[in-house]
Amino acid sequence: MQILDGKLAAQSIKDTLQKKISELPIGFRKPCLAAVLVGNNPASETYIGSKIKNCQEVGFESRLIRLPENCSENILLDAISSLNADSTVDGILVQLPLPKHISESKIIELIQPGKDVDGFHPVNAGKLMLNEPCFVPATPYGIMLLLSHFQIETSGKHAVVIGRSNIVGRPMSVLLSQPGNQGNCTVTVCHSKTPDLPYFTRQADIIVAAIGKPEFLKADMVKEGAIVIDVGINRVEDKSKKSGFALKGDVDFDAVSKKSAWISPVPGGVGLMTIAALLTNTYRAFEHHQQKN
Numbered sequence: 468m469q470i471l472d473g474k475l476a477a478q479s480i481k482d483t484l485q486k487k488i489s490e491l492p493i494g495f496r497k498p499c500l501a502a503v504l505v506g507n508n509p510a511s512e513t514y515i516g517s518k519i520k521n522c523q524e525v526g527f528e529s530r531l532i533r534l535p536e537n538c539s540e541n542i543l544l545d546a547i548s549s550l551n552a553d554s555t556v557d558g559i560l561v562q563l564p565l566p567k568h569i570s571e572s573k574i575i576e577l578i579q580p581g582k583d584v585d586g587f588h589p590v591n592a593g594k595l596m597l598n599e600p601c602f603v604p605a606t607p608y609g610i611m612l613l614l615s616h617f618q619i620e621t622s623g624k625h626a627v628v629i630g631r632s633n634i635v636g637r638p639m640s641v642l643l644s645q646p647g648n649q650g651n652c653t654v655t656v657c658h659s660k661t662p663d664l665p666y667f668t669r670q671a672d673i674i675v676a677a678i679g680k681p682e683f684l685k686a687d688m689v690k691e692g693a694i695v696i697d698v699g700i701n702r703v704e705d706k707s708k709k710s711g712f713a714l715k716g717d718v719d720f721d722a723v724s725k726k727s728a729w730i731s732p733v734p735g736g737v738g739l740m741t742i743a744a745l746l747t748n749t750y751r752a753f754e755h756h757q758q759k760n
């Protein structure tokens with residue numbers, strides 16, 4: 468078994484970005500990511516904190532716009548409009564989930580597609596479907612970068628994606644089936660209504676587990692020599708930890724790692740790649756804005 472080490476792959480991407488920033492002319496504006504956080508969901512706080520910290524590490528500017536849980540949809544729409552109009556902001560991300568009284572689709576659709584570094588806007592989602600240049604959602608994009616870093620050959624393989632979310636499962640299935648490097652897979656998408664899910668996962672050369680259930684994928688669901696990518700970041704109560712919880716993936720790592728050829732750990736796998744992909748998208752947005760000005 469070999470580890471798809473997200474720490475290593477993410478660091479290599481961050482080093483490349485940091486070098487590009489250090490080569491910008493003195494006084495030149497740096498790429499800037501604006502992150503919007505509504506409320507104080509503890510997981511969202513952690514993700515946003517990590518995104519901001521990583522921006523600092525590579526030398527990007529960042530802004531954090533915090534709004535209270537009970538803020539109106541209009542206030543959030545106004546905040547997005549201001550960021551759209553601000554020529555010093557390259558990327559905008561609104562951390563999901565949003566409070567129930569706010570329409571996620573309405574908010575995402577207001578973000579200028581050229582600043583939508585999360586790749587959630589319908590224009591970017593549509594372009595991804597059409598295999599046109601676009602911002603690809605950070606988690607599936609990060610997984611493609613992880614596969615690429617470790618030179619995993621995917622062409623002709625059967626990939627099973629578990630989960631059909633707009634953020635991970637669906638775009639992942641599109642990327643793996645696209646022509647090109649780390650693509651050309653035959654893809655099966657499984658979800659909560661799939662009967663006999665192990666029937667499919669046992670046939671998979673590549674499994675992407677994005678279900679959101681701790682240690683869901685067991686060893687008897689995996690074929691010998693499979694490549695297993697774990698997208699889960701589940702908080703499981705653990706009194707022995709200072710925080711009171713431990714992070715568990717969607718894969719039973721100890722058992723599945725004995726059968727798999729490659730496996731990504733949690734933590735230290737896909738989560739770090741998501742951030743590296745977000746930074747890459749932000750840098751692309753920055754480059755594009757330079758070319759326009």
Ligand code: GUN
Pocket residue numbers: 560561562563564585605606634741
């Ligand atoms: N919530 C869970 N994953 C994500 C993500 O990739 N981006 C944003 N904005 N919110 C999320």
